[in-house]
Amino acid sequence: MEEDHHRDREAQAVNISDPPAENNPPADTLATSLCLLGNHMFPDSVAANACSGVNRSEPASLQPSDVTAEDPGPEAEPPSNLGTESETPDCQNNLPAHSAGRGTEDAGVENDQSDSGEFVVTMLAKAKLEEQGIGVKGRSSPLLEAGIQESPPFTSHRDEDVTADSWRRHRKHVFVLSEAGKPIYSRYGSEEALSSTMGVMMALVSFVQSGDNIIRSVYSEGHTVVFLQKGPLVLVCVSSSRQSEQQLREELLYVYHQIISMLTQASISRIFEHKKNYDLRRLLAGSEKILDGLLNLVDSDPSFLLAAVHCLPLASSLRDSLSQILQKAITPNLVFSILVAKNQLLTIVQEKTVIEDARLAPADVHLLLNLIGASSAFQAGEIWTPICLPLFNPDCYFYAYISYLDPPECTVCLLLLSTDKEAFYAVAECKRKIEEAMLAQNSLSLIAKAQSYSVSQVGVSDLRHFMYKPFDVPDNHRQLTQFTSPEMEAPYGSDEEKMRLLDLYRYMHSRIHSTSRPLKLIYHVAERETLLAWVTSKFELYTCFSPLVTKTCAITAITKLLRWIKKEEDRLFIRYPPKYSTTPNPSKSSRSSRSEQQDTTDNGFLSLL
Amino acid sequence: MPDLSRMKKPDVKLVFLGDMNVGKTSLLHRYMERKFKDTISTVGGAFFLKQWGPYNISIWDTAGREQFHGLGSMYCRGAAAVILTYDVTNWQSLAELEERFLSLTDTANHDCIYALVGNKADLTDSKAHHCQDSDRLPEDRAECEEERTEPHVLSACPTPPGTGGVGQQPASLSGLLLHKQVAREDAVALYGRILRYKGLDEKSSLPADKMCFETSAKTGYNVDVLFETLFDMVVPAILSKRHENQASPTVDLEDWRKVSGKRGKSSCC
Numbered sequence: 001m002e003e004d005h006h007r008d009r010e011a012q013a014v015n016i017s018d019p020p021a022e023n024n025p026p027a028d029t030l031a032t033s034l035c036l037l038g039n040h041m042f043p044d045s046v047a048a049n050a051c052s053g054v055n056r057s058e059p060a061s062l063q064p065s066d067v068t069a070e071d072p073g074p075e076a077e078p079p080s081n082l083g084t085e086s087e088t089p090d091c092q093n094n095l096p097a098h099s100a101g102r103g104t105e106d107a108g109v110e111n112d113q114s115d116s117g118e119f120v121v122t123m124l125a126k127a128k129l130e131e132q133g134i135g136v137k138g139r140s141s142p143l144l145e146a147g148i149q150e151s152p153p154f155t156s157h158r159d160e161d162v163t164a165d166s167w168r169r170h171r172k173h174v175f176v177l178s179e180a181g182k183p184i185y186s187r188y189g190s191e192e193a194l195s196s197t198m199g200v201m202m203a204l205v206s207f208v209q210s211g212d213n214i215i216r217s218v219y220s221e222g223h224t225v226v227f228l229q230k231g232p233l234v235l236v237c238v239s240s241s242r243q244s245e246q247q248l249r250e251e252l253l254y255v256y257h258q259i260i261s262m263l264t265q266a267s268i269s270r271i272f273e274h275k276k277n278y279d280l281r282r283l284l285a286g287s288e289k290i291l292d293g294l295l296n297l298v299d300s301d302p303s304f305l306l307a308a309v310h311c312l313p314l315a316s317s318l319r320d321s322l323s324q325i326l327q328k329a330i331t332p333n334l335v336f337s338i339l340v341a342k343n344q345l346l347t348i349v350q351e352k353t354v355i356e357d358a359r360l361a362p363a364d365v366h367l368l369l370n371l372i373g374a375s376s377a378f379q380a381g382e383i384w385t386p387i388c389l390p391l392f393n394p395d396c397y398f399y400a401y402i403s404y405l406d407p408p409e410c411t412v413c414l415l416l417l418s419t420d421k422e423a424f425y426a427v428a429e430c431k432r433k434i435e436e437a438m439l440a441q442n443s444l445s446l447i448a449k450a451q452s453y454s455v456s457q458v459g460v461s462d463l464r465h466f467m468y469k470p471f472d473v474p475d476n477h478r479q480l481t482q483f484t485s486p487e488m489e490a491p492y493g494s495d496e497e498k499m500r501l502l503d504l505y506r507y508m509h510s511r512i513h514s515t516s517r518p519l520k521l522i523y524h525v526a527e528r529e530t531l532l533a534w535v536t537s538k539f540e541l542y543t544c545f546s547p548l549v550t551k552t553c554a555i556t557a558i559t560k561l562l563r564w565i566k567k568e569e570d571r572l573f574i575r576y577p578p579k580y581s582t583t584p585n586p587s588k589s590s591r592s593s594r595s596e597q598q599d600t601t602d603n604g605f606l607s608l609l
Numbered sequence: 610m611p612d613l614s615r616m617k618k619p620d621v622k623l624v625f626l627g628d629m630n631v632g633k634t635s636l637l638h639r640y641m642e643r644k645f646k647d648t649i650s651t652v653g654g655a656f657f658l659k660q661w662g663p664y665n666i667s668i669w670d671t672a673g674r675e676q677f678h679g680l681g682s683m684y685c686r687g688a689a690a691v692i693l694t695y696d697v698t699n700w701q702s703l704a705e706l707e708e709r710f711l712s713l714t715d716t717a718n719h720d721c722i723y724a725l726v727g728n729k730a731d732l733t734d735s736k737a738h739h740c741q742d743s744d745r746l747p748e749d750r751a752e753c754e755e756e757r758t759e760p761h762v763l764s765a766c767p768t769p770p771g772t773g774g775v776g777q778q779p780a781s782l783s784g785l786l787l788h789k790q791v792a793r794e795d796a797v798a799l800y801g802r803i804l805r806y807k808g809l810d811e812k813s814s815l816p817a818d819k820m821c822f823e824t825s826a827k828t829g830y831n832v833d834v835l836f837e838t839l840f841d842m843v844v845p846a847i848l849s850k851r852h853e854n855q856a857s858p859t860v861d862l863e864d865w866r867k868v869s870g871k872r873g874k875s876s877c878c
Binding site: 262263282283284285286287289371374381382383384385386400421422424425428 | 618629630637649650651652653654655656657670672673674675676677680683
């Protein structure tokens with residue numbers, strides 16, 4: 001089944017979104033030229049990049065799989081439609097072949113003129129022009145190799161040697177570039193060193209665009225390359241994880257949204273309208289760590305996969321009392337009060353008008369949590385910073401007050417969002433009230449005791465782990481999507497094993513959510529465990545059992561598990577999202593049963609809606 | 610562990626401005642926590658409250674990144690002192706003060722005082738390099754901001770090597786010092802231009818040699834001097850503000866509570 005799936009994907013190795021009727025040139029020619037382009041441009045970029053004589057080539061990712069798909073191993077035969085041997089990309093091992101650089105590449109072009117050569121030549125010429133424009137910066141890279149790195153200092157991956165094998169072996173690369181091909185962000189290695197590689201990516205995008213099409217993905221044996229164009233930004237993921245294109249695109253979307261959260265969509269569009277080749281790194285300088293952190297979280301935290309937030313299990317009475325504390329500490333224009341412990345949500349209280357009109361999207365919460373997590377600087381003092389919640393409104397800023405309530409441990413974090421830029425002192429006053437109330441109720445020590453649970457508490461033998469995302473919590477249309485999941489314990493104690501389990505979940509998820517053939521239920525016997533995923537109108541459930549479980553056993557176990565979750569749901573989820581009103585006329589219909597608190601104060605907030 | 614001082618309203622406002630990576634956050638950490646620790650690029654602005662005798666002094670540590678440039682004037686509103694920070698090993702960081710940051714101070718108080726602080730003096734100045742903060746733990750040396758490699762042998766070398774550069778070059782293993790790109794005279798000259806920009810008379814303003822500092826957040830060199838000098842300088846501003854408040858018809862009772870606080874030096878001396 002797996003193979004079928006794979007073959008399906010390969011059939012459309014270059015995945016272009018428009019209907020074929022509009023394809024110009026016809027799809028197959030286009031695909032071929034793209035592949036050629038991929039093969040030729042990367043050696044070319046080697047030449048442009050490798051100023052100090054060190055070689056560099058792109059990961060095998062762009063090796064066209066429609067040509068080499070049936071090749072057995074990584075030591076692939078030369079693809080039939082390629083001109084010169086030296087171009088044969090087993091990119092991982094074929095460094096000497098590329099060392100000829102530009103010369104080799106030119107030869108390659110000539111030899112390939114037979115079929116779609118014209119396109120290729122045109123595009124290569126274009127690409128070269130672009131590279132020469134863009135590559136100027138890249139040429140300064142002897143400096144980089146001499147160790148006088150100009151990249152921002154705090155980031156560990158920034159100074160990676162992009163010519164090294166280890167760089168190419170990263171599981172998932174993410175690149176962000178502008179439409180002009182200017183590098184904006186690379187997960188590994190400095191953007192300068194990669195500027196020509198990114199220029200090539202942009203050439204691919206614009207080549208397909210010139211035929212009124214959009215490039216979506218390129219599949220090769222070991223890698224999937226996914227493109228996402230959002231306004232003036234192009235995001236590219238080169239992944240050797242076996243995730244679906246959809247999942248990878250979702251991840252790119254998180255990256256895009258994190259950038260938006262710092263700059264807003266409106267200002268990015270404005271900047272690039274004004275100056276097409278603006279270097280956005282000027283504005284993002286210092287934020288690389290936030291993006292790095294996001295990508296690490298995306299890889300290790302299933303919240304992103306499930307698009308749901310994970311809240312810390314807490315006795316409902318405690319959660320309610322925390323919510324009430326937040327509800328009472330309000331000031332005009334305050335719209336969200338969020339309490340976070342150990343990077344998990346404790347409670348979230350929203351302005352009533354906001355909650356009527358829109359709810360906070362899980363993705364926005366993820367971005368906020370990432371911002372808190374990525375910034376050790378937050379641990380002292382009180383932060384006041386503009387932040388955009390891209391799914392809530394991509395064009396406007398909120399002002400976030402962030403402060404830890406338990407220095408110096410810094411595990412409990414308060415986040416207050418206001419629409420008023422000038423409200424710092426008023427919002428800081430809310431924190432004092434919250435602090436006082438929590439002190440009076442001894443909340444901090446109670447929170448400190450709260451922790452995630454073990455799967456053994458469920459009392460179902462053979463069940464090793466699960467993720468449960470309900471759709472039927474009361475009030476769910478007005479509420480944040482949540483999920484619950486126990487700690488990952490042995491045999492998933494090590495990072496590698498955790499990742500392996502997550503990969504299995506990702507696989508199950510991709511099958512359930514496949515666009516071509518979605519499934520409701522999968523029972524998957526893997527090598528070292530058995531997984532069962534099930535989606536209904538009321539929930540989405542992923543379970544992991546020991547390998548010896550039988551189907552009947554697993555189904556009984558799931559029945560027990562669902563019963564247990566039902567029993568515990570008050571503790572596992574934020575059941576009644578509380579609200580407050582900081583506007584003068586609180587809306588009449590309040591769905592929340594707990595929103596008796598009506599501390600109505602004055603106005604100023606409605607500009608937002 | 611709520612800090613009682615946090616319950617009080619600040620009397621006066623100090624703002625740190627300067628390009629990214631010059632060490633604004635590190636200076637504050639050094640002063641407030643007596644430590645030099647790994648910091649990451651500040652987001653927006655961070656607010657700290659410092660009790661100085663009977664006064665509550667608020668300090669804003671702002672992000673130097675261009676992304677937050679638009680906010681600078683907001684953080685500066687009503688400031689009694691603006692601390693313009695640069696990196697002594699980076700000429701551009703001084704130039705940025707004039708180009709990008711000076712105009713932000715338009716929203717500061719009319720009687721705002723300006724200080725120029727050249728940080729990272731330990732990289733260029735053996736005196737600053739050897740300054741040891743007594744509270745400093747040995748572990749601190751390992752985790753230093755900006756991945757400066759700490760020389761293992763602290764041999765003083767009076768002749769700096771000719772390599773100039775930006776930011777984060779390691780002081781070499783032999784303890785060689787970096788080329789100082791910004792001399793004190795450059796800062797003094799900039800101070801003069803700031804006064805002119807503000808339309809202040811040089812003679813009636815605080816003299817440049819009192820307002821230009823060279824510090825090292827890493828070794829603690831001059832850090833306490835910087836903060837304490839400035840705190841003392843803003844006290845008159847607090848008093849005059851109080852005087853105005855007394856004259857005004859609305860009296861903030863909260864204000865009186867803190868006056869009754871014990872006069873005493875802060876813990877950091």
